[in-house]
Amino acid sequence: MFVLAELKDTVRILPKKFKRKLNDSITDELNRKLANKVYHNVGLCIALHDITKIQESFIFPGDGSSHTKVIFRYIVFRPFIEEILIGKIRSCSVDGVHVTLGFFEDIVIPPHKLQHPSRFDQTEQAWVWEYDTGDGEKHDLFMDAGEIIRFRVVSETFTETLPTGPKTGADAAEKSEAKNVSPYALGAAIDEPGLGLLSWWENT
Known part of the structure; x- marks a missing residue:
């Protein structure tokens, strides 16, 4: 009924959250963005399981936020056919x-x-x-x-x-x-x- 889906995304962290640990900020942002939402052809996202890779963060001109590419595993509701x-x-x-x-x-x-x-x-x-x-x-x-x-x-x-x-x-x-x-x-x-x-x- 529940599966682990490996996903990747670019996470935007606002400057006011820079004092927090990057891992915690990314976790909060991914759950805010995906929890209880349907990811097309993946299933209903439930909660973040773990983050497998955090790449370099970038700040673009005109935007004070950081942008970090991450690879993570998410718990997803998607029962298999015949279940x-x-x-x-x-x-x-x-x-x-x-x-x-x-x-x-x-x-x-x-x-x-x-x-x-x-x-x-x-x-x-x-x-x-x-x-x-x-x-x-x-x-x-x-x-x-x-x-x-x-x-x-x-x-x-x-x-x-x-x-x-x-x-x-x-x-x-x-x-x-x-x-x-x-x-x-x-x-x-x-x-x-x-x-x-x-x-x-x-x-x-």
Whole structure:
């Protein structure tokens, strides 16, 4: 679920921080810049693990800050495809079951990846697995918000989001829609025995 990613960056340190140890200033700056942010095609950055190389620092004309190239390792959330994880149902919609891990919420189990057969109950706003009891009857198993769920990661999507200036009219609506696009999302599945709500399998 978590991996170490080796990255490199040029860190800018303001003059007011020159009294501190360079290593501490770089650590603070890297965490400020990357923590809880998605690094494209890498994953969700969690925290700095260590700094492996600090190169020379430079001060450019007109800028009193120092600029230091560093190579470092960062703890990143990026589960591998087919990995089994346990989360909590955040909500349900016609698009599927939305799952959260607490620190990461962009996980969706689409309808075709639910236990079969399943249906969406508009009144309860929940997906329901129509479980066959084996004696010709079906028992409705609801997937309610807040339930603990075990799922398999089947896909990942990185979307590059670029900053945009203020817009009006139709452009503003387009900008608002773009803001709702997650830079990193996971697709999941529960369409096999042992997956789904933990309560389903407690007595099996």
